[in-house]
Amino acid sequence: MNFFNLIRIAYKALQRNKLRAFLTMLGIIIGVASVIAMVAIGQGSKQSIHDQLSSMGSNMITVLPSSNLNGGVRIAGSSFQTLTQKDIVALKKAQYITELSPSITSKGQAINGALNWPTSIQGVSPDYLDIRKLSLKDGIAFTEDDILTSAKVCLIGQTVIDNLFPNGENPIGKVIRFNKIPFQIIGILNPKGQNAFGQDQDDILIAPYTTIQKRILATIYYQNIYASAASEQVTDAAVSEMTQILRDSHRLRDSEDNDFTVRTQAELINTLSSTSGLLTVLLTVIAGISLVIGGIGIMNIMYVSVTERTREIGLRMSIGARGKDIMLQFLMEAILISITGGIIGVVLGIVSSNLVTLTLSWPTIVSESSVLLSFVVCAITGIFFGYYPAQKAARLDPIEALRYE
Amino acid sequence: MSKKILDIRELKREFQMGSETVRALKGISFEVEAGEFVTIMGSSGSGKTTLLNILGCLDKPSIGDYFLDGVDVKKLSRDELAQLRNRKIGFVFQAYNLLPRTSALENVELPLLYNREISVSERRDRAIHALEAVKLAERLDHTPSQLSGGQQQRVAIARALVNEPVMILADEATGNLDSRTSYEIMSLMQELNSQQGKTIVFVTHEPDIASFSSRTIQLRDGRIQKDTQNANQRSAKEVLAGLPITDDY
Incomplete structure (x- = not known):
């Protein structure tokens, strides 16, 4: 058959x-x-x-200050002050990195006339928008000139707009105060919604880092450094390169642990x-x-x-x-x-x-x-x-x- | 000198039933030549069914020889027996055994499906031809439930004819039919026998039916009691014509 x-x-x-x-x-x-x-x-x-996570920048690399042994006692990383302007200058020479931005954040009250809203202001360089894949809905971003002059300008997130400008007026050009410092709003960030951890990514003000350092926090240290690897594939190479540069810059001996942590988005994704x-x-x-x-x-x-x-x-x-x-x-x-x-x-x-x-x-x-x-x-x-x-x-x-x- | 279709010599068949040995056939010898119409008769327990199974190559004799169209059945394996049944035997059963919900044509095609040498178109042509031979050419697409008992049996006969067997083996083929329809079937059998020269072996217990054949083998207690040529073979067609025409059924 x-x-x-x-x-x-x-x-x-x-x-x-x-x-x-x-x-x-x-x-x-x-x-x-x-x-x-x-x-x-x-x-x-x-x-x-x-x-x-990729929308936060899949080739994003974050440098955090971290604890190293200090007389036998480990101290929480965030209280460390190890990242400075010197590191930024050194990192600019790294070949696997295309963009670089320090970051410093302050919490406080944003005020517009009779309205106020507790939020945070993040001081960064113009590169930051590219690193985090942020874009502007309206207005313009600040520039290197604003960094040099510690200009009192800021970009505003949608949540902050909703709370400070509830009647639908255009916030661009308006001046709001943050911890008594007046900031002129020059751009509106496109809403990003919540991130994977449920945090509202639109509840933010972004300003030149020098402004935050000098006018609000009075510090020479950075809380983080953000960088973009040239591509997702070279992220690992970029991490080891940055680690080496920062070790040199911090003059760490071979026997000493890193006093910082380099993290990639890929780890989180995995x-x-x-x-x-x-x-x-x-x-x-x-x-x-x-x-x-x-x-x-x-x-x-x-x-x-x-x-x-x-x-x-x-x-x-x-x-x-x-x-x-x-x-x-x-x-x-x-x-x-x-x-x-x-x-x-x-x-x-x-x-x-x-x-x-x-x-x-x-x-x-x-x-x-x-x-x-x-x-x-x-x-x-x-x-x-x-x-x-x-x-x-x-x-x-x-x-x-x-x-x- | 006509060809020997069946050649049976000293055939015995024994069954083991627990500790007892049942001797169903106790030494049977006969020959059937091409073109004969033989009825095998016997009461129940005479060994009729056992002989039928052996003739149909469904079973093998314990002792003795059985040649079907020159093939020694004893030497064949189970699969070879199946092949032999497919090529040389056409079965007609008492209960028709048609596939339900399947058209007459497909029922008749069935044996040819197990013959890989036959193409789709040839299979169809031969099935139509076989149904024409049993005068059911207009009922090709009818399923068994749409046919009368006599028509169903005719489909079964067409199925037995379609593989052009050397022998048609009928097992009480009229047992489920009324007498008029039985005569119709016997008339068809006689026609196939006389006009197409088919060899027919017909197992029955009705002497009435046996009278239509050319030869009767009477079995009794596992032996041949009588093997007689039928001198005055009746014509089923004439009997049918002689039946009173009644319309109360």
């Missing part, structure tokens, strides 16, 4: 019992659809975390991605279990089918079907059920993933590998769970099968 005949025989046999075939398929359909949808949801949330990756694995395992249950459903129905069709098997044997032919027929029926169920499941999985995105606005990504995998699992399920019933059918004695009531 050739392959085409085999498919034909199996197809005809299934067609004689469409509802049963469909119900058997249902287990596989639901299994495959849920595997695909779960993986899509998992992948989608992973991607959205990645995108969100940490968060692995958490959501674990979630994906869990969801997929649960969905996979339902696929196995679907397979057991096939096996059950095939066993019932073999018993119910004993006379048919006897007849087929009497007109010349070999045990092998009967076996292949039942195996092919199981495979047809599982593969058809698989195809419907794939379609349903993709549709329901899109529905989830449409109705719940959860991001979903249907990956080709999950489609391929669930399809292969389907075919294997069909063969595996179809094998024993098929073998049972093939071993029937034609004489007894023909007389079976």
Whole structure:
């Protein structure tokens, strides 16, 4: 018997019992659809975390002052004052770094006439906007000249606007006070929303760092240094280069620990991605279990089918079907059920993933590998769970099968 | 000199039932030549069914030889027996054994599906031809539930003819039919036998049916009791014509 005949025989046999075939398929359909949808949801949330962190600048490098041993006592990093103008000058020579900005932040009350709002003001260089992928909705950014003159100008975030200018007036050109210092608003930042940790990224004022240093905090130290690596690929090289430059600049001996920490965005992305990756694995395992249950459903129905069709098997044997032919027929029926169920499941999985995105606005990504995998699992399920019933059918004695009531 | 289709020599078949040995056939010898219409008769327990299974290559004799169209059945494996059934035997059963919810045409095509030498178009042509031979050319697409008992049995006969077997083996083929329909089936059998020269072995327990054949083998207690040529073979067609025409069924 050739392959085409085999498919034909199996197809005809299934067609004689469409509802049963469909119900058997249902287990596989639901299994495959849920595997695909779960993986899509998992992948989608992973991607959205990645995108969100990338929107903060995926090649962003942060330098923080950190504790080193000081007479045997470790001190909290933030209270350290190790980053200065000298470091910025030294870092400007680094070849893997394209942009560089010191950062110094002060908390305080922003006041516009009778309105006030507790917020923070961040002193940075003009490069900072590029490093953090910030952009202006309106107005202009401050320049190197403003840095040199410690100009009292600032960029304003949407949350601060909402609180200080509630009546929809244009804040550009207006002067607000922050800790008694007047700042003229020259630009409005595009809203960025919350970051991955739930912090409001729009509750901010941004000003030249020299202004904050001299007019508000009266300090020569920086709290952080932000830099951009030339590309995401050279981030690691940039980190080691910066580390070396800062060690030289701080005149640390080989035996001494770093008195600063260099962090990359990539580390953060990896940490968060692995958490959501674990979630994906869990969801997929649960969905996979339902696929196995679907397979057991096939096996059950095939066993019932073999018993119910004993006379048919006897007849087929009497007109010349070999045990092998009967076996292949039942195996092919199981495979047809599982593969058809698989195809419907794939379609349903993709549709329901899109529905989830449409109705719940959860991001979903249907990956080709999950489609391929669930399809292969389907075919294997069909063969595996179809094998024993098929073998049972093939071993029937034609004489007894023909007389079976 | 016509060809020997069946050649059975000292055939014995024994079954092991627990500690007892049941001897169903106790040494049977006969020959059937091409073009014969043989009925095998016997009451239940006579070994009729056992002999039928062996003739149909569904079972093998314990002792003795069975040659079907010159092939020594004893030497064949299970798969080779299946192949032999496919090429040389056409079965007709008492309960028709048609596939439900399947058209007459597809039911008749079934044996050819297990013969890889036959193409799709040839399969269809031969199935149509076989259905024409049993006068069901207008019922190709009907499923068994849309056909009467006699029509279903004719589909089954078409299925037995389609692989052009050397022998048609009928097992109580009229057992489920009323007498008029039985005569119709017997008339068809006689026609196939006389006009197309088909060899027919017909197992039955009704002497009435046996009278339509050319030869009757009577089994009793696992042995041949009588093997007689039927001197005055009745014509089923004439009997049918002689039946009173009633319209109350």
